[in-house]
Amino acid sequence: MGRISRILGIAILLYPSFLFGEEKLLTIIHTNDLHSHLLGFSPNIDYSPLRTGDDQTIGGWARIAAVIKSEQITRANPTLVLDAGDFLMGSLFHMVAREEALELGLMKEMGYDVVTLGNHEFDLMPHGLARILNSAHQKGGMPQIVFSNPVFHLDSTEDDTLEESFKKGIVKPYIIKEIQGIRIGIFGILGKDAAEVSPFARPMKFRDPIETSREMVKILREKEKADWVICLSHGGLRENKSLSEDDRLAKEVRGIDLIVGGHTHTKLEMPLMANQTMIVQAGAYGEYVGVLDLAYENGKMKLKGYKLVEIDDSIQAEEKIHKRIESYISLINERVLKKENLSFYKVLAKTDFDTRIAEDESNLGNLTADSIRWAINRIDYDRDDPVTKVVVAVESNGMIRDDLLKGKTGDVAVCDLFRTVPLGFSRGDDSMGYPLITCYLYAHEIKKTMDAVTSIYPRKGNKFFLQVSGLKFKYNPNRVIFDRVTEISLGNEEEGYKPLDYSE
The missing domain is CATH 3.90.780.10 (5'-Nucleotidase, C-terminal domain)
Known part of the structure; x- marks a missing residue:
């Protein structure tokens, strides 16, 4: 009788979790529009990432790496590290992107899980982006890249090398991440305004982001049985709501739980809600890192907490990442600057x-x-x-x-x-x-x-x-x-x- 009572007691204690579902926690760490700003600025010459309290610089990827590591260590729950595109173009480091793919290699070492492409990833034309992707693939890898709305030209050969990179799976339309039994579908899109300012992407074009997103949600929800759907959107937010693409995306496409945005360099102190969709964006140039704590319970995602971490001189950088970045400077000197004295x-x-x-x-x-x-x-x-x-x-x-x-x-x-x-x-x-x-x-x-x-x-x-x-x-x-x-x-x-x- 005593054994039966103990079993009944355990069953009663567990009953609420069976009935209502156990709360599962997940933290999303996100950035966007990093633009090859590997060093803190401005000016770069003041940047002293291994010391704190002695400069006014902001940003720096070694500091970002330290924040990612710190946020992961202080939590028992799993994390996803995401970026919404335009990680390239903006400093001397991008001058060797085609040969060395410094940014993608660093992002992998820093712990990024999934990233998407922004308009500036196409600045070097399709064959230039293909070279960057292939270089990263050969030199140790990169985070998984998702990009869902490319349209390759049927007749022109100018985008064939990039199309081949997509066919090889270096870039995928979406991925599924299973974390704590939660199936998370992640896809990436380029917004209309970003597409308009991508002249060097030609002859490649981009499908309508709303239409593409509806298709991705359908695949992820119905075929892949995703519990959560995350969109990495290089579309952005604007004060004029008629031009605010991520607002429109959230309102017109049902089934997206979270939009991690970019392109407009918007600093959001707290997530926005549009219908049932949460929207976040973390400024630009690595000035901020967003940290989003979520809970999954009874089939729904809910916000547990959010903060924007300012990347400044109060943060002691991750030394390994800093030394790797410093090693690139001699490469830039030799290959790019020496010939100009x-x-x-x-x-x-x-x-x-x-x-x-x-x-x-x-x-x-x-x-x-x-x-x-x-x-x-x-x-x-x-x-x-x-x-x-x-x-x-x-x-x-x-x-x-x-x-x-x-x-x-x-x-x-x-x-x-x-x-x-x-x-x-x-x-x-x-x-x-x-x-x-x-x-x-x-x-x-x-x-x-x-x-x-x-x-x-x-x-x-x-x-x-x-x-x-x-x-x-x-x-x-x-x-x-x-x-x-x-x-x-x-x-x-x-x-x-x-x-x-x-x-x-």
């Missing part, structure tokens, strides 16, 4: 003030545009032929990616200068960096260009604002679009400005 930390200038990018005109924008005009005239201007002199230079805000800060010393090093305007690729010879192009314009064409700027950027965002050198202009934002400029002058600060007659 440069080195990674070579100081090229001094400054006693910060130069920063802004939504419209800025001191960094002026410096960038002035530098372009100066550089072309230094190389291509024939003093015996005045018409060869470049009098106006422009650069879009979207190409200027980082502030140039004085830091502790005021030294301006090669690595920090490069990070301000790091992007670009030449289709002609597969070389890195955008080519500088000169052309002749009539005065009325300059006016039309400035009208386009003042009409488009208020609607499309500050990335479309043009920083200018060699001219000044005034405009009335209340005038009809494409006829807002009221005055243009050409010249410079040293010689003065003269009005431009732009009548046709």
Whole structure:
């Protein structure tokens, strides 16, 4: 009788867990838009990751690695480490991505489980991305990459090598992770805006992200019997809800439990809820790491806790990762900078003030545009032929990616200068960096260009604002679009400005 009582007692104690389901915990650690910012910034030369309390830099992958390790150690439950794309392009380290795939190799060592592709992963064209993937595969592997909405061209051969990487399973449309008996389906998509700003992906195209997501959810729920569905979305969030792709995704596609977002560099202090879908995003450039504690009970996912960890000088970096990153600098010096008589930390200038990018005109924008005009005239201007002199230079805000800060010393090093305007690729010879192009314009064409700027950027965002050198202009934002400029002058600060007659 005593034995029967003990059995009944145990059965009564266990009955609630059988009836209601035992709560199972899972922690999601997530980043997005890391952009090859392997070192803390700005400036890189101040970054001292193995010491704390002695610099003002933020970010740094060795610090991120330390946070991932710390969050895993302090929890008894399992973790998933995820990234929502654009891990490439943004510093000197991406200059050897095709040969070395430094970023993907590091992410694997740091503990990333699954990542997706962003628009900047396509900056080196499909065959360039294929080289990166194959290099990572040959040099020790990478996190699993999921990407669900590619459309390869049926006739062109220009995307064949990338298509082959997908067929080999280096990139998969989705994966299933089984953790504590929970089947978790993970897929990745590129949003519409990100696709629009991926010109070098051609001839490859991208399926509609909403349509693709519906298909992925159906496969994961019905075929793969997933309990949870996670979307790694390089679509993003915006204040204008009609342009906020992850909001729309959550509202229009039922069955996604969690969207780990990227592309818009949005810092979310807490997850957003849209219908039954949770949305998170962690800024950009490794400034933050999101830590999401979830519970699974009775077939449902619920939030247990969330925090954004600021990656700054209070965090002592993971030494092994830091040393690996430091070892890459000599590689960059030898393969990229030596031929230009440069080195990674070579100081090229001094400054006693910060130069920063802004939504419209800025001191960094002026410096960038002035530098372009100066550089072309230094190389291509024939003093015996005045018409060869470049009098106006422009650069879009979207190409200027980082502030140039004085830091502790005021030294301006090669690595920090490069990070301000790091992007670009030449289709002609597969070389890195955008080519500088000169052309002749009539005065009325300059006016039309400035009208386009003042009409488009208020609607499309500050990335479309043009920083200018060699001219000044005034405009009335209340005038009809494409006829807002009221005055243009050409010249410079040293010689003065003269009005431009732009009548046709």
